[in-house]
Amino acid sequence: MTYKVFVDGQEGTTGLRINEYLANRSDIEVLRIAPERRKDTDERARLLNAADVAFLCLPDAAAKEAAALVNNPNTCVIDASTAHRTASDWVFGLPELAPDQRDRIRASKRISNPGCHSTAFILLLRPLVDAGLVAPTLPVSATSITGYSGGGKKMIEQYEAGGDPKLDAPRPYGLTLAHKHVPEMSAHTGLKTPPIFQPIVGPFLKGLAVSVPLHLSQLKAGTTPDALHKALADRYAGERFVRVQPLRDAATLESGFFDVQANNDTNNVDVFVFANDSQAILMCRIDNLGKGASGAAVQSMNVHLGVDESLGLV
Numbered sequence: 001m002t003y004k005v006f007v008d009g010q011e012g013t014t015g016l017r018i019n020e021y022l023a024n025r026s027d028i029e030v031l032r033i034a035p036e037r038r039k040d041t042d043e044r045a046r047l048l049n050a051a052d053v054a055f056l057c058l059p060d061a062a063a064k065e066a067a068a069l070v071n072n073p074n075t076c077v078i079d080a081s082t083a084h085r086t087a088s089d090w091v092f093g094l095p096e097l098a099p100d101q102r103d104r105i106r107a108s109k110r111i112s113n114p115g116c117h118s119t120a121f122i123l124l125l126r127p128l129v130d131a132g133l134v135a136p137t138l139p140v141s142a143t144s145i146t147g148y149s150g151g152g153k154k155m156i157e158q159y160e161a162g163g164d165p166k167l168d169a170p171r172p173y174g175l176t177l178a179h180k181h182v183p184e185m186s187a188h189t190g191l192k193t194p195p196i197f198q199p200i201v202g203p204f205l206k207g208l209a210v211s212v213p214l215h216l217s218q219l220k221a222g223t224t225p226d227a228l229h230k231a232l233a234d235r236y237a238g239e240r241f242v243r244v245q246p247l248r249d250a251a252t253l254e255s256g257f258f259d260v261q262a263n264n265d266t267n268n269v270d271v272f273v274f275a276n277d278s279q280a281i282l283m284c285r286i287d288n289l290g291k292g293a294s295g296a297a298v299q300s301m302n303v304h305l306g307v308d309e310s311l312g313l314v
């Protein structure tokens with residue numbers, strides 16, 4: 001069986017990476033749009049409706065427009081933008097979210113691909129909320145350090161042009177306290193209080209780590225670091241891409257520094273619990289262009305099509 005796939009936004013950061021993942025797949029035929037027609041609505045509509053799977057790798061407004069062009073009931077749309085991540089008629093494309101999430105991805109023709117920061121945040125918090133260790137009302141804060149490819153073509157060009165010394169240092173942003181990932185972080189963890197979320201972009205291409213500090217006294221009475229670690233390890237046991245590292249990961253502690261880039265060029269997710277007797281820092285590491293974007297989109301496509309979930313992914 002060969003599936004037809006169209007990538008709307010094939011020249012962008014996410015679209016190019018998806019095409020790389022698909023390049024060696026004998027079960028996929030990629031429908032290419034002529035470069036000069038890549039913003040021609042009629043041609044995009046034709047290809048969107050000719051596809052079994054259409055990836056939208058576009059800014060939000062263009063993604064909404066593209067979704068509205070699809071009238072073939074057999075086309076599965078996987079939207080990489082923020083446009084549909086909390087929409088009730090779209091399924092969140094994070095197979096590891098909950099035990100029934102793969103069934104939902106398989107059944108739906110509208111899949112929203114999670115944001116990079118929110119992927120890491122949700123994978124840390126959702127199991128702890130589900131296990132009752134973190135109350136849904138707990139006010140949670142998180143920081144994220146990310147490579148500049150998360151900002152798309154414009155930010156990549158800005159960093160790679162060189163010459164601006166401000167870009168040599170990490171740059172905190174999201175200081176309006178309204179980062180676009182906060183709604184999906186709340187919606188898919190069950191946290192009723194929107195997290196305070198502060199990302200930082202640094203002078204490296206890719207790699208991302210979200211950190212969530214927790215006071216154990218604010219968790220379910222008696223929660224220990226072992227209990228936090230066990231809830232995460234139990235949830236992700238058997239997951240192909242999520243690896244819960246040993247409590248207080250010795251390799252990281254010995255080096256003294258956390259390696260944000262260690263999952264680059266993979267679809268892997270590493271989950272960490274660092275803790276003392278009264279406090280913990282949870283950390284989650286991904287490649288923002290891998291599990292944070294294009295890898296996740298291909299994984300959801302695989303789940304939807306019912307083929308091996310890791311096909312084409314490392």
Ligand SMILES: NC(=O)C1=CN([C@@H]2O[C@H](COP(=O)(O)OP(=O)(O)OC[C@H]3O[C@@H](n4cnc5c(N)ncnc54)[C@H](OP(=O)(O)O)[C@@H]3O)[C@@H](O)[C@H]2O)C=CC1
Pocket residue numbers: 008009010011012013014015038039040056057058059060062080081082114115116149150151152153154288289292293294
């Ligand atoms: N970069 C990342 O790590 C991640 C990005 N995303 C999301 O994925 C989407 C794409 O992001 P990214 O790949 O980084 O963005 P880029 O800016 O790198 O690429 C976007 C592409 O869309 C094209 N485009 C813009 N408007 C239209 C239109 N109306 N019709 C057809 N094509 C259009 C652009 O064309 P042109 O080349 O002419 O500008 C460009 O090639 C965004 O919604 C983003 O939020 C999601 C997860 C991670």
Ligand SMILES: CC(=O)N[C@@H](CCC(=O)OP(=O)(O)O)C(=O)O
Pocket residue numbers: 080081082114115116117146147148149150151152155180181199201288292293
């Ligand atoms: C460095 C940088 O700007 N990163 C982007 C996130 C990119 C991403 O994965 O999120 P979307 O899918 O929602 O675009 C940001 O924080 O807005």
